[in-house]
Amino acid sequence: MKKLFVLFLLVALVPFSVGCSLWGNDEDLDVIPVTVTAKAVVPAVGISLRAAATSVVGSIYEKYTLTIDGITMKADTYEAVAGTTDVEITFKAEVTQAQKTAFAALIGDVTITVSNGAAVPTTDTAYVNITTAGTFTVTVTAAGITGVAIDGTSLPADQFSTTGYVGITSVKTAGNTLTSTTYASATSLLPVFTITLDDLTLAGAVTANVTAKNSDGVAVTLAATDFTVGDAVAGVFTVTVKDAAEPKKLNDTHKYIVTVNSLGVGGKILKTAATYNFVVDLP
Known part of the structure; x- marks a missing residue:
């Protein structure tokens, strides 16, 4: 070519x-x-x-x-x-x-x-x-x-590709799997989300736009700048809520919807934005 x-x-x-x-x-x-x-x-x-x-x-x-x-x-x-x-x-x-x-x-x-x-x-x-x-x-x-x-x-790299699309197979926090219909427990005010892609060969820097909003009546949100995105290893990477976001954004027992709006890794991009639910459930 x-x-x-x-x-x-x-x-x-x-x-x-x-x-x-x-x-x-x-x-x-x-x-x-x-x-x-x-x-x-x-x-x-x-x-x-x-x-x-x-x-x-x-x-x-x-x-x-x-x-x-x-x-x-x-x-x-x-x-x-x-x-x-x-x-x-x-x-x-x-x-x-x-x-x-x-x-x-x-x-x-x-x-x-x-x-x-x-x-x-x-x-x-x-x-x-x-x-x-x-x-x-x-x-x-x-x-x-x-x-x-x-x-x-x-x-940006999470919205442009000459290679094709990549999908998400699972999003987990504290070992619990998040879905778009049920609320998985996040056991920290600074949860770490582990994202697994459908192409396990992808590795390296990840460009991603991830946001979150409250879903049970409390008007708080997490912007893309409130997350730290890690590098991918064998199609898996993490997204973590930053320390600075915790005091004013997340609260115990409240429910949230986290959305992966876009991501790019290894020349591929996410085809469709994906939403997942979690509830802060401190031990």
């Missing part, structure tokens, strides 16, 4: 970054013009860039496609970005009204694929977890898709 991408880059003279607005157009139409911005070095001999939008027909961009969440868009026009050697490519796809509505509010687990559309196409795929709908920017280099940004902010 990497060798193919290097070949693609030599022909298309990229790296380029791709951005697309998720809002579509303002008209009640079935055709959504999804605009994607691509940055490319102008070839020494090749296309002539113009200030106005120009059809991609006959250009190196003619067969490019961008697929987001199963909707494949074809390159339609390109134009020069003033003061640069970059071009802006517009991709379009005809979709149903239901698809248009869903696309406008696209969040959650999203798969993105970029292809040059050659006879033997070079493609690359990224898996992302979007929490807020906005404008995508997909950056592609010789290594493939190397990053995705939403409204100019790059997604």
Whole structure:
């Protein structure tokens, strides 16, 4: 794959970054013009860039496609970005009204694929977890898709992957298994949660966003900054409530819901946020 991408880059003279607005157009139409911005070095001999939008027909961009969440868009026009050697490519796809509505509010687990559309196409795929709908920017280099940004902010390692997804098989504290329906006992005001993944080969640093809230009427919460996340060893890592969070956040006998909003480890990310219940039950 990497060798193919290097070949693609030599022909298309990229790296380029791709951005697309998720809002579509303002008209009640079935055709959504999804605009994607691509940055490319102008070839020494090749296309002539113009200030106005120009059809991609006959250009190196003619067969490019961008697929987001199963909707494949074809390159339609390109134009020069003033003061640069970059071009802006517009991709379009005809979709149903239901698809248009869903696309406008696209969040959650999203798969993105970029292809040059050659006879033997070079493609690359990224898996992302979007929490807020906005404008995508997909950056592609010789290594493939190397990053995705939403409204100019790059997604962290727990929301971007080129490898795929990972799941959680169990969450335990004090030897008790947490579920989303029953409350397991946490025997400390600073509980340690042991998380086991479904890929036991994963190891190393873990990027995770974990939060908790009270579920029995007491308005207290634990923010992501209230947890310390340990490294993974053979697909297992720990999340611990920090000392500073204990005096004001956790109380004996109260019930809580802890949520693993996102996590990234070994190049994989959590596909869906997962919730688990616990009750502080001091011995």
